[in-house]
Amino acid sequence: xxxxxxxxxxxxxxxxxxxxAEQMTQTAYTALSQAGYSLLGSAKAVTTLDExxxxxxxxxxxxPDLLLIFQATFADSTMVMALAQRVDAPLLLWAVPEExxxxxxxxxxxxxxxxxxxxxxxxxxxxxxxxAAPDHxxxxxxxxTLARAAAVRRQLKGAxxxxxxxxxxxFETCLVDAPxxxxxxxxxxxxxxxxxxxxxxxxxxxxxxxxxxxxxxAQRVQxxxxxxxxxxxxxxxxYVTLKQIAAEQRLNGMAVRCWPEFFTELGCAACxxxxxxxxxxxxxxxxxxxxxxxxxxxxxxLSGAPAFGTDIVSLDAAADALVIWHxxxxxxxxxxxxxAPGVTxxxxxxxPLLLEFTLKPGVxxxxxxxxxxxxxxxxxxRGEIVRAPKHFSGTSGLVRFSRPANTVLNDLLxxxxxxxxxxxxxxxxxxxxxxxxxxxxxxxxL
Numbered sequence: 001x002x003x004x005x006x007x008x009x010x011x012x013x014x015x016x017x018x019x020x021a022e023q024m025t026q027t028a029y030t031a032l033s034q035a036g037y038s039l040l041g042s043a044k045a046v047t048t049l050d051e052x053x054x055x056x057x058x059x060x061x062x063x064p065d066l067l068l069i070f071q072a073t074f075a076d077s078t079m080v081m082a083l084a085q086r087v088d089a090p091l092l093l094w095a096v097p098e099e100x101x102x103x104x105x106x107x108x109x110x111x112x113x114x115x116x117x118x119x120x121x122x123x124x125x126x127x128x129x130x131x132a133a134p135d136h137x138x139x140x141x142x143x144x145t146l147a148r149a150a151a152v153r154r155q156l157k158g159a160x161x162x163x164x165x166x167x168x169x170x171f172e173t174c175l176v177d178a179p180x181x182x183x184x185x186x187x188x189x190x191x192x193x194x195x196x197x198x199x200x201x202x203x204x205x206x207x208x209x210x211x212x213x214x215x216x217x218a219q220r221v222q223x224x225x226x227x228x229x230x231x232x233x234x235x236x237x238x239y240v241t242l243k244q245i246a247a248e249q250r251l252n253g254m255a256v257r258c259w260p261e262f263f264t265e266l267g268c269a270a271c272x273x274x275x276x277x278x279x280x281x282x283x284x285x286x287x288x289x290x291x292x293x294x295x296x297x298x299x300x301x302l303s304g305a306p307a308f309g310t311d312i313v314s315l316d317a318a319a320d321a322l323v324i325w326h327x328x329x330x331x332x333x334x335x336x337x338x339x340a341p342g343v344t345x346x347x348x349x350x351x352p353l354l355l356e357f358t359l360k361p362g363v364x365x366x367x368x369x370x371x372x373x374x375x376x377x378x379x380x381x382r383g384e385i386v387r388a389p390k391h392f393s394g395t396s397g398l399v400r401f402s403r404p405a406n407t408v409l410n411d412l413l414x415x416x417x418x419x420x421x422x423x424x425x426x427x428x429x430x431x432x433x434x435x436x437x438x439x440x441x442x443x444x445x446l
Contacts, residue, residue: 004147005154006037007064007089009055010045013075017106021045021072024096024107028070028134035140037147040064045072052079056086066150068092068143069116070134074108077119084125090150090438091127092143093117096134126437149434152301156439157186159297160250164242165194165257167288173418174255176290177371184376185439189290190249194257199266201241202234210236213276220332223342227352232343234268235353239276246282253293258286263349271328271346272353275395278306279331285309285420286329292420295369299424302431303365306331307424314391315409321400322409323391324423328354330395334425336360336387347393359397361387364423366399366446367432372416378436379417381408381446382429399423401446408446415444 010025012018022045029043040062046052059067067089069080084091093116095109113129120127128146132139167174178189192198213236218224224232242254254277258270274284283296289309296307308330314323327346332355335341341357361384368379381401388398401408436443 004037004066004151005062005064006032006039006143006147007059007062007067007087008032008039008041008070009059009067009083010043010070010072011052011075011079011112012045012047012072014047016073016108017104020106024134025070025072028094031135031140032068032143035144046079049078049082052082053086056083059083060086060088063154064089065154066090066092066147068094071095071109071112071116072107074112077116080116081119081123084120084123090146090153091120091125092130092146093127094130094132094139097131126440128434128437145430146434148302149431149438152298152431152435153438155301156294156298159187159252159294160190161187161290161293161297162190162192162246162249162251162254163288163290164192164198164254165261165288167257168259171287173420174287174289174292175371180376181290181294184441187294190251192245192249192254194261195265197245198238198241201244202237202266205237205240209240213239217276220341221343221355222340227343227345231268231351232353234266235270235272238262238266238268238270239273242273242277242284243280243282246277251282253283253297255285255288255290255293257288259349263346263351267351269327269346269349269351269354271326272343272355274329275332275355278308278329279333281306283307283309284329286326289420291369291371291418292422295367295422298369298432298435299365299367299422299428302428303424303426305425306333307422308334309420309422311419312409312412312421315405316398317406319386319388319398319400320405321386321398322405323396324399324421325392325396326394328356328394330355330357330359334359338387344393355395356393357395358388358390359385359395361385362425363427364399364425365428365432366401366421366423368418368421370417370444372418375441377442377444378432379421379444379446380429380432382427383423403446411446
């Protein structure tokens with residue numbers, strides 16, 4: 001949680017039970033602090049509009065990922081609105097229950113967030129809400145989900161995605177609208193010239209750097225000495241070049257036009273280079289699929305582990321699962337340890353270097369930032385990679401979804417979705433739903 005910046009502000013109206021409200025505030029603040037967040041703000045509550053405005057200005061400068069407004073007592077909506085107007089962060093309104101004593105309503109916290117929620121809604125602000133005790137485990141879990149999503153929202157606002165060449169003809173699934181991405185998500189698309197930057201760099205790549213990558217890779221895969229060495233080193237030169245370009249241009253991911261020029265002009269496959277890039281947490285997608293790379297970056301940011309952009313290529317009716325596959329660019333860390341990963345040549349172009357393995361078993365999140373409907377939406381699903389024999393050469397896995405596989409496939413085709421989806425290990429579907437709400441885009445559940 002150290003990288004998540006959580007803004008915290010408590011509101012108290014002094015005509016209510018101030019000692020009880022302060023106790024509630026301190027309990028919440030302590031629980032959040034112990035959870036490991038980088039807390040911005042303090043347990044000292046604001047009681048007037050002037051104090052709320054000053055706190056809002058201070059929090060705005062500190063740029064929290066998520067702003068948690070702890071409604072310790074009832075108050076009118078003016079303080080919450082002051083915070084919403086000044087702080088560019090998703091809002092979480094938290095009210096606390098109180099005992100039904102038959103006597104004084106000591107806090108009236110719930111009515112406070114009801115009033116605030118109405119004012120926010122009328123003014124077009126989005127928000128999340130909680131009604132729970134200040135140290136309730138489920139409430140803290142909700143804060144964690146929202147905070148993770150909010151941190152990804154912040155990362156997207158400063159992200160830079162390199163677009164290496166253009167998508168191939170007929171691949172409308174990989175079209176990109178750079179101005180719309182900048183306006184809606186705050187990220188920037190950086191053009192990278194395929195020939196002048198990548199091919200030229202690969203041809204001039206330092207031989208000692210290439211040899212070091214080759215030696216390291218030989219420790220992780222079998223059969224590297226069985227594919228053409230000169231062609232393999234061209235692919236590894238591409239990796240060295242992509243890594244250098246990403247560092248120099250501060251790129252958070254790359255979308256690479258991987259064919260036909262890599263084969264026809266450079267004389268090697270790009271797949272192995274992109275696998276190594278994604279494995280090193282600079283996600284790469286093939287066919288210059290920018291939205292696919294953005295999806296990988298989102299998933300990687302949530303899981304802290306690599307993400308894989310892949311095709312859905314087959315239905316395994318007997319297993320009630322779908323086969324995901326790509327030529328050979330899955331991150332090597334996703335390989336099933338039941339068998340050592342290997343290398344291969346491209347099945348159509350007959351050139352190295354591609355990685356070859358089946359994906360390790362485990363729960364995965366499947367997602368896609370889709371533009372198929374003409375507007376952005378986030379396609380989300382939870383699945384499980386199940387151990388199975390290799391279906392095709394390259395990198396592949398068998399995914400069993402929470403719904404029947406044939407239903408998932410029919411939905412994918414009926415909605416005309418893009419042919420690439422992305423996966424990462426772990427279940428982050430709740431975070432993705434929250435992120436979609438923060439980005440004001442709809443969700444499609446597969």
